[in-house]
Amino acid sequence: MSDQYQLRRDLLQELLWAYGPCGQEEAVRDICRRELEPHVDEAWVDPAGNLIGLIRGRSGDDGKATRVMAHLDELSMLVKRVESDGSLHLTPLGTMYPGNFGLGPITLLGDRQTVCGVLTLGSEHTTKESQRIWETKPDQGDKSLDWMHVYVFTGHTPEELTDAGVQPGTRVCIDRSKRTLVDVGDGYLGSYFLDDRAAVTALLDTARVIHDRRPAHDVYLVFTTSEEIGGVGGSWASRTLPGDLTLALEVGPTEAEYSTTVSGGPIVGYSDAQCVYDKDVADTLMGVGLDLGLQPQAAVLGAFESDASHAKSTGLTPRAGLLCLPTLSTHGYEVIARQAIPNMAQLLTEFLVRPG
The missing domain is CATH 3.40.630.10 (Zn peptidases)
Structure with a gap:
């Protein structure tokens, strides 16, 4: 090399x-x-x-x-709204869908503090009672996964998020832990x-x-x-x-x-x-x-x-x-x-x- x-x-x-x-x-x-x-x-x-x-x-x-x-x-996301339990709903910046980058860690670029969250759909161990999850299962509702199906778990209260400067309009990025170059075969490189x-x-x-x-x-x-x-x-x-x-x-x-x-x-x-x-x-x-x-x-x-x-x-x-x-x-x-x-x-x- x-x-x-x-x-x-x-x-x-x-x-x-x-x-x-x-x-x-x-x-x-x-x-x-x-x-x-x-x-x-x-x-x-x-x-x-x-x-x-x-x-x-x-x-x-x-x-x-x-x-x-x-x-x-x-490609990134915006916070659309903050729920009473501190979870967040997102909207994309650019042409992307949750499946493009997968569920997992994301980074909220708050005005005063960077916050880690997890983009999640919820448990696969659910029935039709959990309609939002059920309808994305290929062998059930068969709807493609979209932004209305997923949310961000933050582990923070709305007040803590406000203190960090996280609000509607805050930019959200795929976390750094998912952005490491890998070698693919003998002659290729892969990364988001x-x-x-x-x-x-x-x-x-x-x-x-x-x-x-x-x-x-x-x-x-x-x-x-x-x-x-x-x-x-x-x-x-x-x-x-x-x-x-x-x-x-x-x-x-x-x-x-x-x-x-x-x-x-x-x-x-x-x-x-x-x-x-x-x-x-x-x-x-x-x-x-x-x-x-x-x-x-x-x-x-x-x-x-x-x-x-x-x-x-x-x-x-x-x-x-x-x-x-x-x-x-x-x-x-x-x-x-x-x-x-x-x-x-x-x-x-x-x-x-x-x-x-």
């Missing part, structure tokens, strides 16, 4: 352990800023909470600047929230290289907020930063319907549920990937959105592109090849430094 691989893995693990629910991404952003600042010409945080690093290009023409985006936020911490790691890898090589045109590396709830930060950055191209870095689904595999090369998006990406951008990404021998995979995606497609569909960028790490079980327990991060960084670097 090389020193570079271990450093990259250690950084990815640090990012995974940091909580970054939509609208409260500071812990993840602080790590990214520490890693980014030595490798950019300027760095700042904009009014939307995005972390931005500028690397000036050789041409000096910022009209052709590229905004490359990877999002800081993760590789979306989008793996792509964030690839963008930081890219910053280290292109600062010395210098891109053809100015590049804005944008670590965005609230992507999971509509691409909020990415849309703001696309509207306010110079340039005509927004390129999103994401996890990409590996399913037969898209002819993509987790063992294959970087996925290049030609369209998703929000927009059709610019063909010349996608073709160039494919060409660069082929030149590098990375076996890129072209994909037309459904039920998928990105910072770039949100910006393109709302007219905030004239051009958009999508580059993904091939990922098994997106928005669930995700698996990527060990080479997926360096492959993305290598393709992105070459795309940015080539003239035109």
Whole structure:
């Protein structure tokens, strides 16, 4: 195992352990800023909470600047209400269901104290009298598990939760104990929230290289907020930063319907549920990937959105592109090849430094 691989893995693990629910991404952003600042010409945080690093290009023409985006936020939850016994009901932030992450420990990010709770359905040793539980059993009610079925046991009174700053609107994250990287087989890594911490790691890898090589045109590396709830930060950055191209870095689904595999090369998006990406951008990404021998995979995606497609569909960028790490079980327990991060960084670097 090389020193570079271990450093990259250690950084990815640090990012995974940091909580970054939509609208409260500071812990993840602080790590990214520490890693980014030595490798950019300027760095700042904009009014939307995005972390931005500028690397000036050789041409000096910022009209052709590229905004490359990877999002800081993760799928998370909000406290919807506090019951008289101190239990909580939740609503999701982003497209997720209780089954995506399973029952178990969660973390409540109270204003004054972090509180551990347990997301639970209740006992399987129940009958039809316990209707809420009974109807989710495959051999009984046969309803899929949803947020109305589960609740959070906190072990605290409502008064204690108030003292901790836990109330409706408090962000709730899957507990750190469930966010440890594991080795899968000989060449894969698994964890929750590789979306989008793996792509964030690839963008930081890219910053280290292109600062010395210098891109053809100015590049804005944008670590965005609230992507999971509509691409909020990415849309703001696309509207306010110079340039005509927004390129999103994401996890990409590996399913037969898209002819993509987790063992294959970087996925290049030609369209998703929000927009059709610019063909010349996608073709160039494919060409660069082929030149590098990375076996890129072209994909037309459904039920998928990105910072770039949100910006393109709302007219905030004239051009958009999508580059993904091939990922098994997106928005669930995700698996990527060990080479997926360096492959993305290598393709992105070459795309940015080539003239035109």
